[in-house]
Amino acid sequence: MAPMNMAKSDPTPESPFRRNSTARPIFGRVTRDIPRATVGRLPSYLRFLGGLALGRPTVSSDEIAERCGVTAAQVRKDLSYLDGSSGTRGVGYEVDTLRTLIARALGLGAEVPVVIVGAGNMGSALAGYGGFTKQGFRVAGIHDIDHLDRQIAGIQVEPLDRLGVHAVERAYAIGIIATPAAVAQEVATALVDAGVRAILNFAPAVVEVPPGVTVRQVDLATELQILAHYLSR
Amino acid sequence: MAPMNMAKSDPTPESPFRRNSTARPIFGRVTRDIPRATVGRLPSYLRFLGGLALGRPTVSSDEIAERCGVTAAQVRKDLSYLDGSSGTRGVGYEVDTLRTLIARALGLGAEVPVVIVGAGNMGSALAGYGGFTKQGFRVAGIHDIDHLDRQIAGIQVEPLDRLGVHAVERAYAIGIIATPAAVAQEVATALVDAGVRAILNFAPAVVEVPPGVTVRQVDLATELQILAHYLSR
DNA sequence: AATTGTGAAAAGATTCACAGCA
DNA sequence: TGCTGTGAATCTTTTCACAATT
Numbered sequence: 154m155a156p157m158n159m160a161k162s163d164p165t166p167e168s169p170f171r172r173n174s175t176a177r178p179i180f181g182r183v184t185r186d187i188p189r190a191t192v193g194r195l196p197s198y199l200r201f202l203g204g205l206a207l208g209r210p211t212v213s214s215d216e217i218a219e220r221c222g223v224t225a226a227q228v229r230k231d232l233s234y235l236d237g238s239s240g241t242r243g244v245g246y247e248v249d250t251l252r253t254l255i256a257r258a259l260g261l262g263a264e265v266p267v268v269i270v271g272a273g274n275m276g277s278a279l280a281g282y283g284g285f286t287k288q289g290f291r292v293a294g295i296h297d298i299d300h301l302d303r304q305i306a307g308i309q310v311e312p313l314d315r316l317g318v319h320a321v322e323r324a325y326a327i328g329i330i331a332t333p334a335a336v337a338q339e340v341a342t343a344l345v346d347a348g349v350r351a352i353l354n355f356a357p358a359v360v361e362v363p364p365g366v367t368v369r370q371v372d373l374a375t376e377l378q379i380l381a382h383y384l385s386r
Numbered sequence: 387m388a389p390m391n392m393a394k395s396d397p398t399p400e401s402p403f404r405r406n407s408t409a410r411p412i413f414g415r416v417t418r419d420i421p422r423a424t425v426g427r428l429p430s431y432l433r434f435l436g437g438l439a440l441g442r443p444t445v446s447s448d449e450i451a452e453r454c455g456v457t458a459a460q461v462r463k464d465l466s467y468l469d470g471s472s473g474t475r476g477v478g479y480e481v482d483t484l485r486t487l488i489a490r491a492l493g494l495g496a497e498v499p500v501v502i503v504g505a506g507n508m509g510s511a512l513a514g515y516g517g518f519t520k521q522g523f524r525v526a527g528i529h530d531i532d533h534l535d536r537q538i539a540g541i542q543v544e545p546l547d548r549l550g551v552h553a554v555e556r557a558y559a560i561g562i563i564a565t566p567a568a569v570a571q572e573v574a575t576a577l578v579d580a581g582v583r584a585i586l587n588f589a590p591a592v593v594e595v596p597p598g599v600t601v602r603q604v605d606l607a608t609e610l611q612i613l614a615h616y617l618s619r
Numbered sequence: 620a621a622t623t624g625t626g627a628a629a630a631g632a633t634t635c636a637c638a639g640c641a
Numbered sequence: 642t643g644c645t646g647t648g649a650a651t652c653t654t655t656t657c658a659c660a661a662t663t
Contacts, residue, residue, distance in 0.1 A: 187615070188653075188654070189653085189654095190653080190654060190655085191654090192612055192615050192616075193612060195611070195615075196605075196607065196608040196611040196612065197592065197608065199611070200590065200607070200608075201592075213621085213622065213623090214622075214623075215622085220592065221592060222592055222594075224655080224656075225622095226655080226656060226657075226658095227654095227655065227656080229622090229623065229624065229625085230624085230625080230654090230655080230656090232623095232624095233623090233624060233625070238623090238624080240622080240623045240624075241622080241623075241662080241663065242621080242622055242623040242624080242661065242662040242663055243620075243621045243622050243623075243662065243663040244621080244622070244623085244662095244663065245621090245622065245623080246623085258615065259611045259612075259614050259615045259618075260614040260615050260617055260618025260619075261611065261614055265610070265614055265617075267610065273511075274507075274510060274511035274514045275511045275515075277507060277511070278506075278507035278508045278510070278511040279606060281507045282508075282606055283566075284567075284590055284606070284607045285606075285607075288607040288610070288611065289611070289614070290607070290610050290614075326614075326617060327610060327613050327614070327617070333516075350617060351613040351614070351616060351617045352613075353606075353609050353610065353613060357433065357517055359430065359434075359453065359454060359455055361455075367613060367616040367617070369609055369612065369613060371604055371609060372429075373512060373515050373517070373518075373586075374429065374433070374515075374517045374518075374521040374523070375429040375430065375433075376586050376602055376604060377498070377500065377521070377523050377560060377586065378428070378429040378432070378492045378494065378521065378522070379425055379426060379429065379492075379602065380560050380584040380585075380586060380600060380602060381492050381493040381494055381498055381522070381523075381559075381560070381584070382420070382425050382428075382491065382492045382493050383425075383584060383600040384493055384498075384559060384560070384583060384584045384600070385492075385493025386493075421631075421632070422631090422632095423631080423632055423633085424632090446643090446644065446645090447644075447645075448644085457633080457634075458644095459633075459634060459635075459636095460632095460633065460634080462644090462645060462646065462647085463632090463633080463634090463646090463647080465645095465646095466645090466646060466647070471645090471646080473644080473645045473646075474640085474641065474644080474645075475639070475640045475641055475643080475644055475645045475646080476640065476641045476642075476643045476644050476645075477641065477643080477644070477645085478643090478644065478645080479645085
């Protein structure tokens with residue numbers, strides 16, 4: 154498969170900030186870190202595999218590439234970073250094995266408990282997102298200083314000052330910030346103090362966290378501005 | 387400024403798909419395309435500048451870097467791609483000029499009209515997002531096949547089949563897809579047919595569009611999976 | 620005949636380091 | 642002295658092209 158015929162167009166550009174990769178020796182074997190760019194594409198492959206007909210035994214890099222909007226060479230290179238890759242020359246990749254390998258590479262073992270902070274419009278919309286469970290996550294709690302009477306997607310909103318307590322007992326692994334920008338930093342700090350080491354920030358503010366904590370920023374205005382740039386040539 | 391002391395941590399990794407840049411001659415002068423990575427950071431610089439005290443005359447690359455979670459060298463390199471850069475050695479960048487230059491590079495002239503398709507939870511949350519106007523955009527319409535009685539953020543929800551008509555008269559420039567995944571492709575096609583050439587897709591589905599149309603994907607499950615990966619080492 | 624796996628080449632992005640200017 | 646602007650070096654990512662395998 155080559156550069157596409159009808160073209161997927163520019164499938165989702167980047168959002169670019171540094172980091173460094175190192176090789177980690179594990180019992181004599183060396184497992185190289187999966188490149189950041191590859192990690193960014195694995196979820197898309199996984200979703201495609203999930204949508205595949207149930208009896209389907211194998212799939213080719215061409216097919217994955219076509220449906221995910223990348224090149225076949227890229228798919229093969231990406232999959233080659235997973236330990237113990239599962240392709241068979243002349244045949245393709247075994248669907249089940251590949252799903253398992255990608256899920257493992259993404260750290261999706263048991264259901265990952267996620268906490269949402271902010272029960273306003275955005276928090277509610279996120280909590281109501283269907284795909285949570287299907288994709289290996291579970292909303293384990295929703296906290297706010299307000300809306301304490303509300304129940305969202307069957308989950309009772311709890312006070313923010315209970316974050317620390319519940320974080321431990323429910324093993325909150327990922328925190329989602331869905332508050333106004335003004336309190337985003339404060340919430341991020343509370344999450345970090347509660348032991349959360351991965352944060353997804355929907356508030357339009359850069360938050361600062363100590364080393365070892367990963368933050369990803371999702372921001373409507375930023376996305377629109379990037380689109381506006383490409384629109385204007 | 388160097389690699390940070392308290393560290394911004396890994397500020398938002400990527401989400402990586404190809405594209406190509408070319409030099410465009412304009413009246414004999416050659417304006418090189420701004421690198422994709424730079425385009426991805428400009429909105430963050432712009433937001434920082436917007437939050438700066440009103441009387442502030444200049445700002446240094448160090449300061450921008452610090453607050454946006456990148457290195458000073460990177461800021462300078464990025465700003466050097468804007469035509470007619472505005473820094474003064476020994477002093478810094480003139481705040482107002484820089485704001486204007488970045489806004490221009492991002493194609494933010496007059497208010498850009500945005501259409502939201504999908505008036506459910508996500509559509510409502512997005513429409514209610516305060517920063518729209520402040521950042522150079524305006525919700526010019528909300529369409530759905532349902533919820534036609536509703537009014538969101540003061541805007542009446544209109545039928546999807548009116549998309550074509552209104553797209554022309556209101557000059558919809560960017561379309562936001564906030565529908566279930568099952569109809570995302572259909573909506574994308576409708577947007578393209580209506581003349582929209584930039585799409586922000588919040589539905590968890592890859593949409594295919596003809597060349598010349600830019601799509602950006604924002605997906606909760608993808609973001610969580612990427613975070614899960616970094617969480618698991 | 621079909622399709623993976625992968626070195627090597629090319630392209631792109633980041634960092635370095637320092638000359639140049641206010 | 643302080644801070645920008647930028648070429649050159651380095652690192653990362655993508656693409657190419659083809660041998661290897663079923």
